[in-house]
Amino acid sequence: MGIFEKFKFGFKKSALTFTSGLRNIIVKKEINDKTLNKIEDYLIQSDVGLQASSEIKDIISQEKIDPKKDVMNEVNIILKNYIISLMQPLENKNFFQNKIKLNTFLISGVNGVGKTTTIGKMGKILKSNGSKVMFSACDTFRAAAIEQLESWATKIDVQIVKSAQGSDPASVAYKAVEQATQNNFNHVLIDTAGRLQNKKNLMDEYKKIASVTKKIDPEAPHEVILILDATSGQNVIKQVEEFNKIIPISSLIMTKLDGTAKGGILIALAKKYKLPIVALGLGEKEDDLQIFSAQKFAEAFIQIN
Ligand code: GDP
Ligand code: MG
Secondary structure, three states, X not given: OOHHHHHHHHOHHHHHHHHHHHHHHOOOOOOOHHHHHHHHHHHHHOOOOHHHXXXXXXXXXXXXXXXXXXXXXXXXXXXXXXXXXXXXXXXXOOOOOOOOOOEEEEEEOOOOOOHHHHHXXXXXXXXXXXXXXXXXXXXXXXXXXXXXXXHHHHHHOOEEEOOOOOOOHHHHXXXXXXXXXXXXXXXXXXXXXXXXXXXXXXXXXXHHHXXXXXXXXXXXXXXXXXXXXXXXXXXHHHHHHHHHHHOOOOEEEEEOHHXXXXXXXXXXXHHHHOOXXXXXXXXXXXXXXXXXXXXXXXXXXXXXX
């Protein structure tokens, strides 16, 4: 399966649900105000967000679709063009390219969103691009979290810096960045714990991780990547806000788009925050991370070519 097919396949649940719902609304040849409002409501229900849904409705209304044409197809084209023009500026297709200087990536997000898994997948892409990659196991809260990152490191053959369960995450991060600098690594990926329920602790620990890396390189962390789980729906908006308050987020990765009908949330996020979208998670395996392409996302979302 090529990358595009895989993307479409992974995203099928979202897309099929979305498209069939839209088809049930667009039954007549003419789009009147009632249909326009239904389309808007439907977009909102599909997590596309108030602002984007209202803009899409306005564009459909202004376009005055010729009833002789295939109306569903025309609406799909409008949607596709809207998504592409909104999201293309947020692409960063060179994100995984090899860097000359060490790049420190801080990976954040609440529990269970897919941080550790995404680090494994990112490591694979970076490595295949010729990068020397190191993982830093800074979710020291649970032994299983350290082991999980370790098993990814073994699987894709990258180095890992870790410490015992319960040790200070910041000191693990410091050690990793120090060793990576000394040994000419290109990327350090720092895994973190996501215990939002204990916010004060999380904030302090998380801030400390970022600040110790600055002792080695004042520009570190070079990227603060927030991982979001597509199945969380509207909750992701709150997560972006909360995390952004602690340390400004530089990029987003959305996971679990393979098993949800909630892909529209990425459009709402793009409209609201305009944060770069690096990649999308489409499964649990090492090759299930797709570099974000607005065109591919749009086409997969509405299942047209
Ligand atoms: P963390 O707590 O944020 O580190 O999350 P984990 O990386 O441990 O992932 C939590 C669960 O989500 C695991 O069972 C992963 O296999 C699963 N997972 C992560 N990313 C994806 C994805 O893109 N798609 C699917 N279907 N599952 C994923
Ligand atoms: Mg984890």
